[in-house]
Amino acid sequence: MASSFAVFRLPEVFNHRARIDNLSRPTSKSIAATCCMRNPDQKGGRNYYDLLGVTVNSNPQEIKESYRRLQKKYHPDIMGQEGHEHTILLNEAYTVLMKDDLRKDYDASIGHVRVGFGGDELNMGYSSWNGPFRPQALFVDEKACIGCRECVHNASKTFVMEETTGCARVKVQFGDDDTSIEVAVESCPLDCIHWVEREDLAVLEYLNTPRPKQGYGVFNQGWERPQNVFMAAKTFQKYQKQQQAESLRKNVKHDVEPETEAQAQARESASLKLKMERFSVVWEWMKKVSFK
Amino acid sequence: MKVKLKLKGIPLESGVELERKAEQLPWSSEIFLMSEEVGYTVASDSETTATKEETEIEIAIGIDIGTCQCSLAVWNGSEVELIRNTRNQKLMKSYVTFRDQSPSPVGGVTNQLSHEYEMLSGSSIFNMKRLIGRLDTDPIVHQASNTLPFLIQTLGIGAKPFLAALVNNMWRSTTPEEVVAIYLVELKALAEARLKRPVRDVVLTVPAAFSRFQLTRIARSCAMAGLHVLRFMPEPAAVALLYAQQQLHKDSIADSGSEKIGLIFNMGAGYCDVAIIATAGGVSQMKALAGSCIGGEDLLQNMMHHLVPDMDTRFASRGLEEIKAMGILRVATQEAIHKLSFQPSVQIDIDLGNGTRVCRVIDVQEFEEINKGVFEKCASLVTQCLHESKVAKPEYIDDVILVGGCTNIPKLKSIVMGICKRNESYSGINPLEAAVRGAALEGALASGVNDPFGSLDLLTIQINAHSIGIRADGNSFVPIIDRNTTLPARREMLFTTAHDNQTEALIVVYEQGDEQQLLLGYFKVVGIPPAAKGVPEINVCMDIDASNMLRVMAGVVMPGSGTKNPVVPLMEVRMPTADDGHGLCADALYRSLGSTLDLVTLHNKLNA
Incomplete structure (x- = not known):
């Protein structure tokens, strides 16, 4: 171009x-x-x-x-x-x-990437990226946030106030220059702005969004989010990995017996490829972006 | 150059009849007064109208020029109203009769025929919509020259066909543009009499198959008649707008803003158009558009050839006898086709003179067999459109909207409904008035009228019916704006030189027609710095605005020169620039220049 x-x-x-x-x-x-x-x-x-x-x-x-x-x-x-x-x-x-x-x-x-983690229905990360990817990302623990607006005041392109929840959240990763972001992080009275690994960001943001919870009759209905979002994220990721491993194992088991080795291998790699395709797409962009 | 054109008033009927009409139509007396002032001007005369409408918005009127019938409609402040002529007709026959007394040809707006045969006496010119902007190499013109009861001579050299009407046993030459202009003058006078204001801006509906060259010819006719074309609207686009309005009303009642997919099938006497639209909240978005020059006229011609197989040689000479016989044959065949829509068979019994008598019974099966080709073409248009619109299954179509006179034919209806797997077509639209009503809505919209009740909270998002590109890579057509691109659109493409040290490049702009490409125009980019072939970058950009005007821009950049500024001034050319005989131009260009000024597409530039 x-x-x-x-x-x-x-x-x-x-x-x-x-x-x-x-x-x-x-x-x-x-x-x-x-x-x-x-x-x-x-x-x-x-x-x-x-x-x-x-x-x-x-x-x-x-x-x-x-x-x-x-x-x-x-x-x-x-x-x-x-x-x-x-x-x-x-x-x-x-x-x-x-x-x-x-x-x-x-x-x-x-450089705006819908950071997802595989399953499209879970593609709920909400922050976008300004400029190239960095290994770390900003994340606001909304459960802890008291809505003081300090961060929005200091780095207005990065943070926004979510009107419905009254909490701050990251809209654009690195939307401002590094110093203002630093100041914003420091200024938080409750230290609820965290630096997290980029890979974890999507899961965290997904879990951080309040979602409707199952009520019993008229009781207990409303919105909820995990008490500790970091713990929840870890559990979530573990669960995901388990599921993936299990499904892989299943495929392998089924395929080995009636087929020759070469066939099995071919099929295995094909199914793996299918499974990994959506991941690889993400990787492709990342590579593309980081090499530029 | 002003030619005064007197309009014939209401034909003298019985006094009582006239009085009754005068009561019904308060303007009928004024048409006499107005008609004296209407000039038939060749150049567009803007000085008379430009000053008056400063206080009030001039609402553009909608005109549907059909091959067979014309109509006129305008937004009256609360709804669309069709304008009736002095004989209380909403649909007026499209023809112009030339007379020998004075240079005052009259058209179907004001003229009353005692019988339809009179129209076919050789002095009346019709079917101009199929001839305008076509060259004498066009098969459509050849067919017309064999079957129409006036003179069309073709030389087959890519020039304008010669057209003449028989006036007092003498062939008087005319052109399709002139005939349409004469007709438009009458329509303009009618509208002015009715609206009691000067009329200048119009929205014209045109078939999707019309080429840009044909559009310029129509625009020329309008200019001759003192009208300014605010918008050319493909007929399906106009229908889509009307459909959007109807859905808007329904939405407000049921309060459901869900998207509806509609298929519009429009077939009149001259052309057939198909479009797929998605409508929600008053906005009709066109998904695909296809059109072809087939219509009732083809059915008629096939039928005439079937009845009189030696018709082409028999009527080759065009004497008074032949014209009369052709007229008789045409009227009888037309009536037969109309009847076959309602009854299983029809009797034809006509005397063509010279002892030739045609006496036959034709049934529906035979009619369908004769016109198999036409019906197949219609079916292929519908399937093509469905395919291009990416509507996954015909079942997803909510409404099938049938428009145009030919959709009365049961076979055609069953074909379209069969492809869409539907039993019922959309019933809320009058098939003969839909296009002109849509055009009037667009006229009000584009003139900036606001409706307090939200009835004009509408929009049709139009698409491009033909792809447009340039000649490059040897002698091939490289599209730059593809068909079905949303308008307004702008696309650009990089080209480079084909030879070392090439300093000039010829940009030849083509439009993809039904079968072949049509030349729109050409210009030269000069002053390319000498360099090895493949180095200079020639950027060709095309831009189509909402009124469908095409501009082609070209500029040259030398990579590695450190600047991204063009090395020579940019060119901006409005297309089409080609005039009549453009087929000849293309040949001449190719003969005289060879490949010296060629271009080659620059592919991998984006990845570099």
Whole structure:
């Protein structure tokens, strides 16, 4: 994507690097359109997700609804010619985010990765990454957080206040520079901001989200989260590993007896490959990102 | 160059009849007054209308120019209203009759025919929608020249066909653009009389199969008639908008905003379009669009050839006798096809003169056998559209919307319903008025009208019906904007030179037509710094806006020069630039230039 001049690039989306002033379009109308497009760029890099007003974890249905809502606002039929540039961006973003493979590539290219751990239904990690991956990540133990807003005050691009729970959480990993993050971590009166291993982050964030709990009649209904999220995460990971190992063993056992060794091996590797595919996809992006 | 065009008023009927009509239609008296002022101008005259509408929004009117019938509709502030002519018709026959007394041809808006044969006397020109923007190498033009009762001469050299109407035993030449313009002048006068304001902006519905070149021809006709085309709308897109509005009303009652998938099948006299749409909350998103130049006219032609197998040679000379015979044959066949929609067989008994008499009984099976090809083509359009829309199963389609006159034919209905595995089609839409109503809605939307009740809280997200690309990699077509791309769209692609030290490159822009590519235009990129082949990067960018205007931009970058600025000024070209005879141009280009100015796609640039 490096070589091509800025004029043809969609201003916000592609030009992460040097921007060259827009030279084309002599008509006054399009200059106006270009100017108004520049403002969001200055506010800070907007990506496809911000453009469509969705989060990295939104599902296609949410993206579709949001896209249609925005189209109703910006489509040239409604807004006039000024909506042209913006609608092109919306279309571009929508096409990418609605196709799973394109979306993955895009996620990798901007460094925002939906960090998941295999099972799609558990893909609930909510923070995204700014810049390349680092071995450690920030995590707020929301159970301990008292909602003092100190961290949000010190590093506003990294932390946000979750309005529904009244707790702080990490929205973007390393959204601010290292010193402000350091200050934010230090400023927490309850020391509930932790540095955790990147691999554990998704599980922690998943478990940290309150979820509805089974009630008995009218009693005990409501939302719950683990008392100690770190312990819960460890148990969870252990359980997952056990399950994986078990299913692997099962496959091997079944296959060995009636088949020749080569066949068994082939089948085993195939099933392993199938199982590992979703992991390998994640690895691929990580490799891609870290080598860049 | 102004040509005054007087409009014929209401034909004289009995006095009582006229009085009754005048009561019903308060504007019928004004059409006389208005008609004196209507000019038929070749250049677009904007000076008269530009100043008046500063205080009020001018709501664009919707016009559906059909091969057979036209209609006119406008948003009246609360709903879409179809405009009736002085004979209280909502659907007006599309034809223009040339007369010898004065240069005042009259069209189907104002003219009353005593009998349909009169229309087929050689002096009336019709079916222009199938001829406009087509060259004399086009098979559609050849078919038309054999079966239409006026003169169409083809030379087969890729130029405009010669078209003439018989006026007082003399062939008077005209062009499809002129005929459409004359008709549009009448429609404009009718709308102005009804709305009591000047009309300038229009939304025109066009078939999906229309090429960009055909669109420029229609736009030219509009300019001749003093109209400005605000939007060209593929007919299915207009229907989709109307469907979105109807679903919006339903939603508000049932309060369910769930997405509905609809299949629109539109077949009129000239063209057939199929589209898949997804509608929710007043927004219709088009998923796939396909169209072809097949319609009732093909059914008619096949049937005529079946009845009179030697028709092409018999009517080759176009004397008065032949034209009369052709007219008789056409009317009889048309009636027979209409009847076959309701009854199992039909008797045809006509005298073609010269002792030739056609007397036969045709039943439905025979009719379906004759037109097997047409029906197969329709089926393939529907399946193609389903496939491209990625709707996994036909069962996922919620509504099958049938539009256009031909959807009355039971066979066609059963084909479409069979593919979609449905028993009932969507019933909330009038098949003959859907397109024009949708166009009127779009007219109101694009003019910026707001409806306090939310009836205009609508949008159709349109897609591109044909892929557009350039000639590169030898003599092949490289698409840049693919078909079914959401509009507005912008795509770019990198190319490079094919020869060492090549300093110029020719960008030849094509549109993928039904069978072959159609040339839209060409321009040269000059001043490429001499370098080994494959080094200079030529960036070609295409941009289509919501009104379907295509711009092609090209620029040159030298990699390794340290700057990403283009080395020569960028070119921006509005397409199409080609005029009539563009088939000749493409050949000439290829002959005279060979491969000296060729381009090659630059593939691995993105991974570098």
